[in-house]
Amino acid sequence: MLLSSFEDNHLAKMIYNRLTNSILVLLFSISLTSLFGQDQAAIEAGKTLFKNKCASCHNKDMKSKMTGPALGGAQERWGDDVALYSWIRNSAAMVSKGHPRAVAIFNEFNKGVMTAFPELTDADIANIIGYINCTAAGNCPGDTPPPPTDGGGTTASSGNSGSNTMLYVFLFVILALLAVILARIIGNLNHIAAVKELGAEAPARKTLAEILTSKGMVSFAIFALIVFGGYFTVRNAINLGRQQGYQPEQPIKFSHATHAGVHKIDCNYCHDGARRSKQSVIPAANTCMNCHKAIKVGSQYGTAELTKIYASIGYDPKGDTLIKNYDKKTDKEIEALYKGWISENYITEKGKMDSEGEALLASQWDGIVASLTDKESGDTKIQGPIEWVRIHNLPDHVYFNHAQHVTVGKVACQNCHGKVEEMDVVKQYSPLSMGWCINCHRQTEVKFADNKYYDNYYEMYHEQIKDNKRNKVTVEDIGGTECQKCHY
Ligand code: HEC
Ligand code: HEC
Ligand code: HEC
Ligand code: HEC
Ligand code: HEC
Ligand code: HEC
Structure with missing residues (x-):
């Protein structure tokens, strides 16, 4: 007991x-x-996939149309995940099978053909749909509000x-x-x-x-x-320092949409470094002068913006010469010179100087001063290089090389920077996070064909592909996810 x-x-x-x-x-x-945050990782993965594969045709706000329909609510509209997944993998096959939703949406969008994505796994598609749904509902985990664009180049960072x-x-x-x-x-x-x-x-x-x-x-x-x-x-x-969507105001209203878009100037004309070196480099004012020696008054802002380029390097647009001893000129002399140019143009256009012209002159001069002087140090001298606000910025412990991607990897600028040629003001398109780099390295196949940089890899992998031991070689396969490749 x-x-x-x-x-x-x-x-x-x-x-x-x-x-x-x-x-x-x-x-x-x-x-x-x-x-x-398992959820958050899945959503992040979905977001990356969406950006890389879907964003070229589907609006990322999920609410408005682009080439393809707004994707918010698509899951409900289909009501059947099996069909929806098949649609995303191969929409044309669904249309020819006569699936009612497929046929309806295909006709609604004038028989535009959506790209097939046979490579997407169920998990990939689930992640994309998760991202679509939470974006449409506005409640994605870990959403970072876009930093303020107060033009001061401040780096907003409180992410939560x-x-x-x-x-x-x-x-x-x-x-x-x-x-x-x-x-x-x-x-x-x-x-x-x-x-x-x-x-x-x-x-x-x-x-x-x-x-x-x-x-x-x-x-x-x-x-x-x-x-x-x-x-x-x-x-x-x-x-901290991660700033997707960052779109600061620049000291000069330089527009990529005008230059790279309308006038089709090649990215490399200005960012020549991208092909040849680690840094892509922002062009110096001399590059601008190749054209703006001739185009001195713009159709959009007149003398307001272009005069800033001249004032920064000391170019006299009236005499078409570089001003001698520009650095020894006083603020007053510089002011007189460029105000002279601005008013001369006004008079040419309007016939005479009037009060409206005086107001314009004052405001344009203020704009030039604000853009070319350093408010923080209190320096009033209008000279020196244009201080463009840097947008993309990886931390110091990361090694990134443009030439490796652009020249060896044959990756287009737009893959990482978005459609810059449509941006009036450049915006950081990609997160620049480690997950973003690694994801692309896992997904992107190395472009071996006609690529002298890969001769020695080619031998080895070619054999394996011939023997059916593998069907593709990704950047990961050649070591693109090894820590020391990206970290010093
Ligand atoms: C080349 C452009 C293009 C790309 C890239 C693209 N789509 Fe589409 N998508 C379309 C078009 C156009 C339609 C409308 C149907 C049609 O005309 O085929 C569509 C329709 C859809 C629909 C049906 C929407 C509805 O309301 O029924 C879904 C879902 C969809 N796309 C998902 C995706 C996903 C997910 C991706 C990325 C993995 C993607 N699409 C990439 C062009 C594209
Ligand atoms: C006429 C010269 C010119 C051309 C052509 C040009 N850019 Fe630029 N780019 C600039 C200048 C100047 C800046 C700095 C001001 C700004 O951010 O708008 C800049 C900034 C950028 C930035 C942001 C840099 C940062 O601060 O992180 C990116 C990215 C960029 N350009 C990509 C491109 C791409 C891609 C193309 C081709 C589609 C292109 N540029 C064509 C002159 C040019
Ligand atoms: C290859 C020629 C070329 C180069 C190089 C170039 N531009 Fe331009 N830029 C143009 C053309 C063309 C226009 C359109 C002019 C117009 O619409 O009146 C223009 C327009 C502009 C405008 C708008 C002017 C207005 O009032 O409408 C600004 C500002 C400008 N450029 C700044 C720059 C800067 C800064 C650089 C150097 C980083 C630069 N450009 C380099 C050709 C060039
Ligand atoms: C594989 C992605 C990728 C591709 C492709 C790419 N860039 Fe970049 N770009 C980046 C990253 C990442 C940074 C930030 C680099 C840093 O902070 O060190 C950057 C920065 C820049 C900058 C700012 C200056 C600098 O070098 O840090 C410019 C300008 C630029 N890119 C232009 C271009 C142009 C033009 C092309 C195409 C010829 C291009 N990029 C292709 C990822 C890319
Ligand atoms: C759009 C796709 C893409 C993105 C995004 C991308 N890469 Fe790459 N990366 C490539 C490709 C393609 C190659 C192959 C080029 C080569 O073999 O040298 C490559 C190669 C590399 C290599 C050389 C790897 C090796 O084995 O020699 C390094 C280092 C690298 N990338 C760093 C980065 C970093 C850092 C980032 C993020 C800031 C990044 N990449 C983002 C596509 C990308
Ligand atoms: C393809 C390039 C790439 C590879 C490979 C890579 N990293 Fe990173 N890593 C990055 C980038 C880019 C950042 C900066 C992320 C940011 O600023 O948000 C980063 C940041 C970090 C950080 C700082 C924390 C953070 O997220 O900012 C640590 C720690 C780190 N990496 C460790 C590693 C380790 C360990 C490995 C190997 C398993 C590795 N990395 C491989 C690109 C890479």
Whole structure:
């Protein structure tokens, strides 16, 4: 009798202990998965795929049409994931099979053909659809609000959206409450077991305060704090300096849409470095002067913007010469010179100087001063190179080489920078995150054909492809995901 009651208790205790352990493990795995955002990783992956494969035809706001329809709500419209997945892999096949939705949307879009994506796995498509749905609903996890474009070149960086932080706090509170309740239940059960075993000698039941200040609870709280603190610190550190969508105002209203778009000037004409070197380089004013020696008054801003180029290098647009000893000229002399040019053009156009002209003159001169002087240092001297606001910026510990991608990899500028030739003001199109680089390296096949840079790889992989040991070679296969390739 005594023995069996002892065994009973022993068993009960063992069960409680097991229970406690597994609950704690469960709690931790729940909190860890929510913390490190499985969801967010999936959405990020979906976003990258969408950008690389779908964004050329489908609007990324998911709400308006482009070449293809707005994708928000597409999943509901199809109502059948199997059909939807087949559509995305090969829409033409669905149309020829006569699937009603496929035929309807195909006709609605004037029989435009959507690219086939046989390479997408179910998981890829699920991620893309996840991204489409949350974008349409406006609740994607980890959304970074675009930084302010106040023109000051400030780097906004507080990445967390408020709703996300709230979610974590909420989760934490729930978990903490659960932990307390469980501790209390376990305490009670332990007490009952002890009473059964030891009778009156059993220690008194622990009060809530005792439980809260017990060693276990305190170390749990400290641990949780470290995990949360570490998590948010790392998250903020990662988001620091990451600025997808960053679109600062530039000192001169230089438009890629005008230059690279309308006038079809080749990117390499100005960013010659991209083909040859690590850096792509912003062109110096001399490059601008190749054309703006001749085009001195613009059709859009007249003298307002182009005069800034002249004032920065000391070019006299009236005499078509470089001003001698420009750096020795006083602010007053410089002002007189360029105001002269601006008013001369106004008079040529309007016949005479009037109050409207005076106002224009003053405002254009203010614009030139604001663009070419450094407000922070208080320097009023109008000279020196144009201080373009840098948009793309990888951290120092990352090695990125333009020539490697543009010349060896034959990757088009637009893959990474978007349709710059349509932008009036350049905007950072890609996240420039590590996941972005790696994703592309995993997905992109190396272009071996007619590529002298790959001769030695070619031998080896050609054999394997011939023997059907592999059907493609990606950048990852040639080492593009090894840490030291990208990190110093
Ligand atoms: C070359 C342009 C193009 C690309 C790239 C493209 N689509 Fe489309 N998509 C279309 C067009 C056009 C339609 C309208 C149907 C048609 O004319 O074939 C369409 C229709 C759709 C539909 C049906 C929408 C509805 O309301 O029923 C879905 C879903 C879709 N696309 C998803 C995708 C996804 C996902 C990707 C990227 C993996 C993608 N598309 C890439 C052009 C494109
Ligand atoms: C006429 C010269 C010219 C041409 C042609 C030109 N660019 Fe630019 N580009 C500039 C100047 C000047 C800047 C700096 C001002 C700005 O950001 O708009 C710049 C900035 C950029 C930036 C942002 C750099 C940063 O700060 O991170 C990118 C990316 C870029 N250009 C890509 C392109 C691509 C792609 C093309 C071809 C489609 C192209 N450019 C054609 C002159 C040019
Ligand atoms: C290959 C020739 C070429 C080069 C190089 C070039 N531009 Fe232009 N730019 C043009 C043309 C053409 C126009 C359109 C003129 C018009 O519409 O009146 C233009 C227009 C502009 C305008 C708008 C003027 C207005 O008022 O409408 C600005 C500002 C400008 N360029 C700045 C620059 C800067 C800064 C550079 C150097 C980074 C540069 N351009 C290099 C050809 C060039
Ligand atoms: C594989 C992606 C990729 C391709 C392709 C690419 N760029 Fe870039 N570009 C980047 C990244 C990443 C940066 C930021 C580099 C840094 O901060 O060191 C950048 C920066 C720039 C800059 C800012 C100056 C600099 O070099 O840091 C310019 C201008 C630019 N790119 C123009 C171009 C042009 C023009 C092309 C096509 C000829 C091109 N890029 C092709 C990824 C790319
Ligand atoms: C649009 C696709 C794309 C993106 C985005 C991209 N890469 Fe690449 N990358 C390539 C291709 C294609 C090659 C192959 C060129 C070669 O073999 O040298 C390559 C090669 C490289 C290599 C040489 C690898 C080797 O084994 O020699 C490095 C380093 C590299 N990329 C760094 C980066 C970094 C850093 C980023 C992100 C900032 C990035 N890449 C983003 C397509 C991309
Ligand atoms: C294809 C290029 C590439 C490869 C390969 C690569 N990284 Fe990165 N890594 C990056 C870029 C780009 C960043 C900067 C991300 C940012 O600023 O958001 C980065 C950032 C980091 C950071 C800083 C934290 C962060 O996200 O900013 C760490 C740590 C890191 N990488 C470790 C590694 C390790 C370990 C490996 C090998 C398993 C590796 N990287 C391989 C491109 C690469």
